[in-house]
Amino acid sequence: MSVSSEVSELSAAPARLPAPARRRDEGPLYGRTFWLTYLGNTAFTIAMALMYRYADFVLYLGGTEWNVGLIVGLGMVGSLAMRLFQGYGIDHFGARRVWLWSNTLFVLSLLAHLTVSDPRGPWIFVLRILYATSLAGVFGSSITSISRRLPLERTAEVIGTLGTSGFIGMAVGPMLGDYFCGHEPITRTDLVWMFTVAAALGTISLFCAELATRHDTRRPSHRRSPMLWVLKRYHPGGVMFLAVVLGFGLVIPTTFLPTFIEARAIENTGTFWVAYAGTAFMARLATRSFPQRYGVRPMILIGLASLAVSLLLYLPVRTQWALVLPGVFAGISHAVLFPSVTAQGATSFPSRYRGMGTSVMLAMLDTGMFVGAPVVGRAVEVSQGAGLPPYTTTFVSLSIGVMLTGVCYALFARRR
Incomplete structure (x- = not known):
C-alpha cells in the first residue's frame, strides 16, 4: 500500500458524525492506551517513511526506474488483498490479533530484504507484497482498535489527533533516509542500516501495540451482507x-x-x-x-x-x-x-x-x-x-x- 495513503487513513476523520450516542467508558480518551498507540504509530510511520528510499535499494541492485515501478506497483496486490480481508479478519480474529500479526510481518519483511540480490527475481516481489500487506493491516486494525473504545461523538477528534503521528513520521523518516542514502556512492552497508533501523522502529511499534491492546477482548462477529x-x-x-x-x-x-x-x-x-x-x-x-x-x-x-x-x-x-x-x-x-x-x-x-x-x-x-x-x-x-x-x-x-x-x-x- 501507498505509505502516504496509510498516513491519510490515520489522519482522515468522518466529515459528519451523528448526535452523541452512548459512551463507551473504557478509560480516559487520552490515557495510557491512546499514548501507547500514538507512540507506536509514530515509530511505525517513521519506519514506513524511511522506505521512501526504496528506489535507491532497487537501483543499487542493478535495477532501473521500470523495475522500481513494477516492484512497487505489484506490491500493491498485497494491500488490495488486505483491504478485502480486513473487515472479515478483524471481525473474526479481533483487531488486536490482526494488528500484532501485521506488525510482525512488517518487521520480518524488512529484515528479509537483506537477503535480496536480484531486482528482477521473484523474491523481491514476494517481499514487497508482504510489506504492503503489513502496512494495510497495521493501520486498519489500529484505527479499529482505538475507535472501538471511544464515545461516538469524540471519535473524529481522537482519530484526528492520532493522525498527527503520521505527519511526524513523514517529516522524520525521510531525514533518516537522507542520512543513510543521501550521498554517492550508496553502499550495501548503508542499505543494511536503512532496513535494520526501519525494522527496529517496527519492533518498537509492535511492543507498543502489544501493551496498548493487552486488555482488549474480541467482539462477536455479525452476519455480513x-x-x-x-x-x-x-x-x-x-x-x-x-x-x-x-x-x-x-x-x-x-x-x-x-x-x-x-x-x-x-x-x-x-x-x-x-x-x-x-x-x-x-x-x-x-x-x-x-x-x-x-x-x-x-x-x-x-x-x-x-x-x-x-x-x-x-x-x-x-x-x-x-x-x-x-x-x-x-x-x-x-x-x-x-x-x-x-x-x-x-x-x-x-x-x-x-x-x-x-x-x-x-x-x-x-x-x-x-x-x-x-x-x-x-x-x-x-x-x-x-x-x-x-x-x-x-x-x-x-x-x-x-x-x-x-x-x-x-x-x-x-x-x-
Missing part, C-alpha cells in the same frame, strides 16, 4: 476514478523522488518532506470545516489543482531547497483531496456499510498506485529512449492528465 451485492447497490460512481488519480499522484513523491533528485544531482529529500508534512498538517487543520461550509466538491477541485501544480513545480528544481515548492503544493493536495474523495465515495453507502465504503475508496487509491508505479517508471524510460527529457516529459503528461480530470469532474458536478 455479500460485498458484491453491497457494491452493486451503493456504487459510488465516478468518484472512484478520482481516488485512482490520487494514487497516481502519490506515486511521484513516495516512489520516484529519489530517482528524480539523483537525475538532478541533488542528494537529500528532507526539505521536500518537511515542507510536505508541515503544509499538509496546517492545511488539514485550516480546512477541517470546509466540507460542512462549502461542500466536498470545491475541496476536490482545490486538491486536483494543487496536485497538477505540484507536478509542474518539479520542472525548475535544481537544488535541494527548490524542492520546497512542489512539497508545499503536494502537501496541500494530500491534505484536502484524500479526505474529500474518501468522504464523497464512502457516504454513498449507508451508515451500516460505511466501513466497507471507506475500504472501497482506499482500495481504489491502492489501484492508482498499482497501475501508476509501473506506468510512471516506463514513461521515464521511454522518454529517455526517445531523446526527450525523461522526468519533464513524465511530469508534464501527468499534470495534463490531472487537469483534464479536474475539468471533467467540474462539468459532471455542475450537471448534477
Whole structure:
C-alpha cells in the first residue's frame, strides 16, 4: 500500500458524525492506551517513511526506474488483498490479533530484504507484497482498535489527533533516509542500516501495540451482507476514478523522488518532506470545516489543482531547497483531496456499510498506485529512449492528465 495513503487513513476523520450516542467508558480518551498507540504509530510511520528510499535499494541492485515501478506497483496486490480481508479478519480474529500479526510481518519483511540480490527475481516481489500487506493491516486494525473504545461523538477528534503521528513520521523518516542514502556512492552497508533501523522502529511499534491492546477482548462477529451485492447497490460512481488519480499522484513523491533528485544531482529529500508534512498538517487543520461550509466538491477541485501544480513545480528544481515548492503544493493536495474523495465515495453507502465504503475508496487509491508505479517508471524510460527529457516529459503528461480530470469532474458536478 501507498505509505502516504496509510498516513491519510490515520489522519482522515468522518466529515459528519451523528448526535452523541452512548459512551463507551473504557478509560480516559487520552490515557495510557491512546499514548501507547500514538507512540507506536509514530515509530511505525517513521519506519514506513524511511522506505521512501526504496528506489535507491532497487537501483543499487542493478535495477532501473521500470523495475522500481513494477516492484512497487505489484506490491500493491498485497494491500488490495488486505483491504478485502480486513473487515472479515478483524471481525473474526479481533483487531488486536490482526494488528500484532501485521506488525510482525512488517518487521520480518524488512529484515528479509537483506537477503535480496536480484531486482528482477521473484523474491523481491514476494517481499514487497508482504510489506504492503503489513502496512494495510497495521493501520486498519489500529484505527479499529482505538475507535472501538471511544464515545461516538469524540471519535473524529481522537482519530484526528492520532493522525498527527503520521505527519511526524513523514517529516522524520525521510531525514533518516537522507542520512543513510543521501550521498554517492550508496553502499550495501548503508542499505543494511536503512532496513535494520526501519525494522527496529517496527519492533518498537509492535511492543507498543502489544501493551496498548493487552486488555482488549474480541467482539462477536455479525452476519455480513455479500460485498458484491453491497457494491452493486451503493456504487459510488465516478468518484472512484478520482481516488485512482490520487494514487497516481502519490506515486511521484513516495516512489520516484529519489530517482528524480539523483537525475538532478541533488542528494537529500528532507526539505521536500518537511515542507510536505508541515503544509499538509496546517492545511488539514485550516480546512477541517470546509466540507460542512462549502461542500466536498470545491475541496476536490482545490486538491486536483494543487496536485497538477505540484507536478509542474518539479520542472525548475535544481537544488535541494527548490524542492520546497512542489512539497508545499503536494502537501496541500494530500491534505484536502484524500479526505474529500474518501468522504464523497464512502457516504454513498449507508451508515451500516460505511466501513466497507471507506475500504472501497482506499482500495481504489491502492489501484492508482498499482497501475501508476509501473506506468510512471516506463514513461521515464521511454522518454529517455526517445531523446526527450525523461522526468519533464513524465511530469508534464501527468499534470495534463490531472487537469483534464479536474475539468471533467467540474462539468459532471455542475450537471448534477
